[in-house]
Amino acid sequence: MPEVIAHKLAEKQKEISVAEFFERNKHILGFGNPTRALLTSVKEGVDNVLDACEESGILPDIYVEIRNHEDGECKLIVEDNGPGIVKKQIPHIFGRLLYGSRFHAIQQSRGQQGIGISAVVLYGQLTTGKHAKVISKIQEDRPATVTELAIDTNKNRSEVINRDTMHWDKPSGTRFEVSIVADYKRGRRFVCEYLQSVSIVNPHAQITFKEPDGTEHLFERISDMLPRKSVEIKPHPYGVELGTLIKLAKNTKSRKLSSFLKSEFSSMGDRTTKAVCEKAQLDKDFNPKNMSREQFLALHKAFKKVKIMAPTTECLSPIGETLIKRSLKHETQEISPEFIVTASRPASVYSGNPFQIEVGIVYGGSLPKDKTVKLMRFANRVPLLYQQGDCVSTSAISSIDWRRYGLEQPSGKGIPSGPAMFLTHMSSTLIPFTSESKEAIADIPEIENEVKLAFRECARKVQSHINKKVRRVKTREKFELITKILPEIAKKSSKMLDKPVPSLDKVITKIMDVVWIEDIIEYETTSAKPAQSTLFDESSEKREEGWITKSTVMVVNYKNKPQKFNLYAVIPEDAVVGSVTPKPTKITDNYIKWNLDTIPPADKRDIYFELAGLDKEDFDENDLYVENINPSYVIGADKWEGD
């Protein structure tokens, strides 16, 4: 008797409460154990501040405090100077799962699910039974609202326990307090590592961290430049799912298929639209609201068959090579690395979602030579601390043969060992995480390929650094030879024979037999009003103090024939070129070029240029190239391979 069974089953069928849902999925959400829970809570709070500040153009000042109670309970406080949250929204944001502003937006941000902060509140409530407290202020001359709230786990709605207003000194901002069960002793290390990593990829943020014992850590702001504001874009046809396509069609204001395609999707021009309709065998004048499922299916299939331009990358906000380098340098000061190299790929696309890869390598210094290289992974400026083995960046790095680049790697596969640290940053409108806890990026061929290309480029830079060093050491030895030893040999032999000391110039060029290029870089501060204001672009003029990078390059011809060649100095794209001597042949965004005059043997030339718009030590090494000369004659510059 089937009805009876169905009735019986019906007795058991009911809505699952969020509390139950949470309890079952807490490991996926990052609350699997008290150590993880601490980090996840900090992370959700801090990520939200960075998102909110970025969106509203504020340089974030973040304060994180953890108070530790004996019984395994911690109080977490995250305070910011962000835009604040309007009173009405506070209960929804903090007291309701799956409520957020980003789930539907195609734009780069840290948050993307709308689970984040409310999950922390729920976790706190389930483990301690205590309420969360939110103080928020949205306008300078208004008081702050204080909200104490809990989550009604049956209804997935928040319950406001208490509401108040108070005076708060900040112009705007939010303070969030929650009690959670957490293991501070074990979790501490991860929290510190996370905050440090955050500060590496968010050089515009200032973070203060106060530990239970009162110790305060300051992660300084090292750039006053806000990340480029990312723009929201429309979905790209390659990435859209059938269901979404149908939903968009139901809600559109367009009456015709062609205008629907052009207005609701990115990269759809007249020609592409026509091609798609033809491929789908659909009339471009169809009303999208009246289309059948089969017709949508045909349309969806047609998208994949037509070549559609990649989405615009305005929606991405990469960090930029100069800032990555500056951050890494700042954070690795204690290691005093030998050099830091970075590489940035042009934006690319995976199933309709634009993304961009940036990588960096810190090399040498006091980094251990016999340990595997430390990987720092980031997605949309959020550090990924767990599940390293599952991440696409790990598999990309492992598939490169690093032995060629001065690192150890048994059998040429796997994470290499040696004195290095690798950074990978992926920016995208949709990071394809392997799970809700957002710790590893899925193995998508397009992404893996970009990561590989970026690291190869970096590795080549590492290689050229190492080569240059070896050659320089050799040539320094020759300098010792010609300046110290050879004159002594001459002196001694002439003394023994009672003859005059012979001239050594020609022997010296014979021994050296190279064109030697050496450089020094110096930095000079400029006062509030720069003397040569033409050197500065508008943005740097606003600053109170700026730096001029002064680079002097000395070229000595130690060959026994005159030499004539071209010299290139590669400069960062965001630098502004000041005075240059001798007169350059060409200046572009990327380099300065000189066609140097003939240099006779044993003669030398000085070349000088100034760069503005950079911070002190952003440009700490000249990247020099030569042309029209056998590059093996030259020490201190490589062969120019073209623009």
Added chain:
Amino acid sequence: MSRDYTKVINSINSIASKVYNDLESSEIPNLKLPTRTKSNIQFDDKLNVWKYGKNMTERSAKSLDGAYMMLRTMYMVDFIKDMIKANKSSTLREMYYISEGWDLAKFNSQPESDSLAEDLEVITSCMREDFKLRPEEDGARVIGNLTIEEMTRNKTKKKIHCQDDVGDSGYSIPYNVEPEKISFKGADADFILAIETGGMFDRLVENGFDTSNRAILVHLKGQPARSTRRFIKRLNEKEKLPVLVFTDCDPWSYRIFGSVAYGAIKTAHISEYLATPAAQYLGVTPSDIENYKLPTDKLTKEDINALKSELSDPRFQDSFWKHEIKLQLSLGKKSEQQALAKYGLDYVTDTYLPEKLAEMGIIKK
């Protein structure tokens, strides 16, 4: 003892002139000398010893190391010139300490300065003694029925009998063993036994092997000093006594034999003065390990490499050495002279040596 040093001074000056002339004609200064490696030694049929071949090595000031060597060479020849003028001499060690004051030209270690002194011998075809340089080495010891006449410090000649006039430690070989210093005044013995280790030398002395078997015992003290080798050679030529070399059973000991019999690679330029081509190897041989069931140690990686290198050493190409070295490599073992004590303290003098000597036709059993 004043002698004419004009030839030495001329050849020293020629080194300085070579360097000076190179510099004056804008050439990178360089000095040439025979390559002092095992690949460049050849058997000299006339002299019956191994000498350097035709390969030359260039010491050029083009590299930093080469330039340092050249500067040191200049300092060293200048120092030798000064010593000759002042009629002084110094030990190699003293010269090393003096070089501390040579500023950029100072040496990092004594082997470096010793080796440069050898280079100078090779370049100028003079002997170390011509440069007024002498080794540190305290002489090795000799016991046997042999009379030596030595010129003492106060220029009187003194006869010394190497059994009656010496204690148990024997007669000490001086660094200068040329005729001006010592001469041999008769020996009543059947052979010369050159022994590697002090322990074995003392064992034979205690057991009275020199009298019981009419032997002249010479202690080699490991790799023998030039004076010890020169002493053995002179004694062999003067008294026409066969020379037998008795060492441990490992590749390093074979090299000791090589330097006694064939000439050492380092001093191949003066092999005809130092080597005793008639010397024979007595043991301990790898075959002895098997025949006498001697206690052994395993060959180390270095031992194995040294043995392999000897297989390609031109001095060890005869069938005896090829056979023994290959045998040892296959055994994977080495042994010591004193391992013979396994069978008691008298075994070496009562059984092993008599058996081996009889086998080699030196004594009749």
